[in-house]
Amino acid sequence: MESWIFSNPLLALALGCAGVSAMLVLWYLLRRPTLTNATKLVLLAAIGVLPLATAATGNVAGFEATKSRRFCGSCHVMTPYKNDSEDPTSKTLAARHARNGMFGDENCYACHADYGMYGTVVTKLGGLRHVYEYVLHYRNMSLEEARATIHIRKPFPNSTCMHCHSTDGPTWDAVREHASLLDRLRDGSVSCASAGCHGPAHPFSKVTP
Amino acid sequence: MTAPAEATTLSRRATIALRVAAVLTLIGLALMVWSILVPTPLPVMLAMTVGQGFGTLAFGIYILIVVRQLRRELRR
Numbered sequence: 001m002e003s004w005i006f007s008n009p010l011l012a013l014a015l016g017c018a019g020v021s022a023m024l025v026l027w028y029l030l031r032r033p034t035l036t037n038a039t040k041l042v043l044l045a046a047i048g049v050l051p052l053a054t055a056a057t058g059n060v061a062g063f064e065a066t067k068s069r070r071f072c073g074s075c076h077v078m079t080p081y082k083n084d085s086e087d088p089t090s091k092t093l094a095a096r097h098a099r100n101g102m103f104g105d106e107n108c109y110a111c112h113a114d115y116g117m118y119g120t121v122v123t124k125l126g127g128l129r130h131v132y133e134y135v136l137h138y139r140n141m142s143l144e145e146a147r148a149t150i151h152i153r154k155p156f157p158n159s160t161c162m163h164c165h166s167t168d169g170p171t172w173d174a175v176r177e178h179a180s181l182l183d184r185l186r187d188g189s190v191s192c193a194s195a196g197c198h199g200p201a202h203p204f205s206k207v208t209p
Numbered sequence: 210m211t212a213p214a215e216a217t218t219l220s221r222r223a224t225i226a227l228r229v230a231a232v233l234t235l236i237g238l239a240l241m242v243w244s245i246l247v248p249t250p251l252p253v254m255l256a257m258t259v260g261q262g263f264g265t266l267a268f269g270i271y272i273l274i275v276v277r278q279l280r281r282e283l284r285r
Contacts, residue, residue, distance in 0.1 A: 014245055018238045025231045025238075035219055035227075040275055043227070047234050047271045051241075051264045058241045062257060065248030074249040131250050 014057035021050035063120075066127065067109040069098070075130075077138050077146035081108075081202050093193060093201040102164075111156075111201070115163055126153075147204045156201065158185055161192045223274050230270040237264035 024046035033039050065071055073082030084090050085098040085107055098107040114122040138146055165172060167186060172178055177197070184190040193199035219227065240260030244252040 011245055015242065018242050022235060022238050025234050029228060029231050035278070043231075043271060044275075047230055048268045051234055051238060051268070054238060054241050055261050055264060058245055058256060062244055062248065062253045066253060068248070071248060071250070071253075127250075128254075131254065134250075 008061065010057045010061050014054050014061060017050045017053040017057070021046050021054065024050070063124075066124070067106045067113075069105050069108050072108040075134050075138070077134070077141060077143065077150060080143060080147060080204060084203055090203070092203055093198055111160060113160075115160065150204075152205075155188075156191060156193050158188050158190075158192050162186075165192075219274070219278070223277070226270050227274055230267040230274075233263045233267035233270075237261065237267065 024042055028039070028043060028046065069082055069085055072078050081094065084092055085094045087095055088099070090096075094107060094111070097103050097111060098105075100107075103110040109123075112123070113119060114126070138150070141149075167178070167182065178185070181190050185192065191197070191199070193201045193205070199205060237260045240252070240263070241256045244256030244260070
């Protein structure tokens, strides 16, 4: 058993609840006891309370797992992006953010998540579209083909960068290019990730204005 | 051998339904555990849709059977 399961109490709790529930259900199926009040209580735990606990903790753990680079890289077309992020010598934006302790293993999510009140829900819905696209169009595509065709659905918004890089700090203002492009960076007409600035975000990124 | 006084005799349909609920619970649990052990898109999506759907259905069947039994006992 992998040690990461036991390093996360939620996962251990989910697995524990699932194990106990499965044992009680199997006991009921194999022993076929009479439906006494005690049996009803056992079944309430086995069919109701414990699976609910498994689902709740499993959901939290599942949502956390969807933030990890391992999760994003599990579709083969994302392998080059994942490899670039993990390359300690890469100078792309993605790799530099992956080396930043603030993001680390969650660097894909940190930059591609929608922020705001309903951001997580919007991001997960967007993720469902990725699964749809992958299953229908990219599943059997070669990496070379995928690399040439995969593109970001809408231009990467500078507002995502500005959640951390507020454009207000003295260090940020001290960069001449930042000062001269301030308005255009804030309204998004110049991308932070454009090739002449901090881009490309990935080695295979398409051209951004 | 006679059943204990508090025991409830289930109809054949209810017995089968309760067993179906137990099997659905096992399938739901298996999918949820799979998503925890292998957190990749397919297992996570299956767990959050089919797995939890089966679990909810199983709990619904259980509640339905127990409530019907209780109502029958109260009427007596």
